[in-house]
Amino acid sequence: xxxxxxxxxxxxxxxxxxxxxxxxxxxxxxxxxxxxxxxxxxxxxxxxxxxxxxxxxxxxxxxxxxxxxxxxxxxxxxxxxxxxxxxxxxxxxxxxxxxxxxxxxxxxx
Numbered sequence: 001x002x003x004x005x006x007x008x009x010x011x012x013x014x015x016x017x018x019x020x021x022x023x024x025x026x027x028x029x030x031x032x033x034x035x036x037x038x039x040x041x042x043x044x045x046x047x048x049x050x051x052x053x054x055x056x057x058x059x060x061x062x063x064x065x066x067x068x069x070x071x072x073x074x075x076x077x078x079x080x081x082x083x084x085x086x087x088x089x090x091x092x093x094x095x096x097x098x099x100x101x102x103x104x105x106x107x108x109x
Contacts, residue, residue: 003031003032003035004035005019005035005038005039007038007039007042011042013103013106013107016039016042016043016099016103017100017103019039020039020096020099020100023088023091023096024091024092024096026088028088029087029088030077030085030086030087030088031085031086031088031091032083032084032085032086033055033076033084033085033086034082034084036086036091036095039099040057040099043059043099043102043103043106044059044060044061044102044106045057045058045059045072045102046058046059048071050073053075053076053077053078054073054074054075054076055073055074055075055076056071056072056073057071057072057073058070058071059071059072059102061102061105061106061109062098062101062102062105065101065105068098068101072094072095072098073094074086074090074091074094074095075087075090
């Protein structure tokens with residue numbers, strides 16, 4: 001699968017939701033971190049300091065959320081050079097639910 005998303009001024013939350021659904025159903029074992037960072041950045045999350053191989057993000061809409069308390073994180077796999085990946089299993093379990101939650105909160109506001 002080719003991981004390319006064009007985010008510009010015409011990109012909508014529905015486009016991002018469709019991209020997440022496509023990624024969720026993709027027959028791959030890992031997704032490039034850079035691809036996910038584009039989506040996370042579009043949704044307004046900022047990367048904060050984390051330890052080890054974790055990548056941690058903060059989003060203001062999640063501050064009042066009873067589960068996330070403003071933050072979410074994911075474990076990355078370093079492939080050498082600037083090639084970091086996120087396992088699809090981790091994405092489905094940890095990352096996609098929080099990104100869908102952010103989309104839903106943005107649609108309500």
